[in-house]
Amino acid sequence: MGCVGCNDGCFDESVQLAQGPVGPAGPAGAEGSTSVSAGTNISVTGTGTSGDPYVVNFTGTNGDHNVLDTGIAQVDVSKTFSDSPNPVISKVINGTTENINGIGDIIRLEFFIIGDVIATDTSSEYYYKVSFGGNTVIDTSSTIYELSKYIADSDSRGNAVNVIIDLIVSASDSVTPLLKHKRMLGDRSAKQAFSDIPGVQHQDFVHVLPTISGLTLSGNNTLSVALESSDGTSNISLMSYKIMKFLKA
Secondary structure (H helix, E strand, O other), X not given: OOOOOOOOOEOOEOOOOOOOOOOOOOOOOOOOOOOOOOOOOEEEXXXXXXXXXXXXXXXXXXXXXXXXXXEOOOEEEOOOOOOOOOOOEEEEEEOOOOOOOOOOOEEEEEEEEEEOOOOOOOOXXXXXXXXXXXXXXXXXXHOOOOEEOOOOOOOOOOOEEEEEEEEEEEEOOXXXXXXXXXXXXXXXXXXXXXXXXXXXXXOEEEEEOOOEOOOOOOOEEEEEEEEEEOOOOOOEEEXXXXXXXXXXX
């Protein structure tokens, strides 16, 4: 017996009704958030609400690199270390607050200094001394890294330098400093220096300095830089500096 008046299928037979017109489109959904919450090992690449691209790459809750301190104001020193005990850079770094506690973490110090050129002075020099946690990282008054007041084609030293020191956490409560020292010719009044020094064979140095042990990296450690003018009269000037941290993933 056939199916009469059936429009949704009877046994093995069915009747397909014609489709109606498509309804209107619904309203657009709300725009999603472009904020990213800090976490561990986050790497996000995408497009913000304005269509501008953004990239977020960091490790850990505090990020893998942050500027801890900066300075661009000129600071002049015309005294020796003993006569001028106040450092031109002094930053207290707390390892717990800054999350600097893992082997491979780095505290980076970079600074730029220029001394006066004294054409008639062939013996006086300029020095810098870096300390961390009460320990001397480097004192250039007893090394080959001194700067000269007298500049001539035959001189092997400059009167300016750009210094980068990485304090690398190499063991528990220990750091191993890596020094990068670039000597240059500088104009202190112009706050400018360049590295093309006539007759110079050694203007760039890289040096792994002795490890500093017995620190308490979880507490406060002061990172400081002092300057010296060996004749106690002419100026050696700090032009700029920055202190950063890099946390190992």
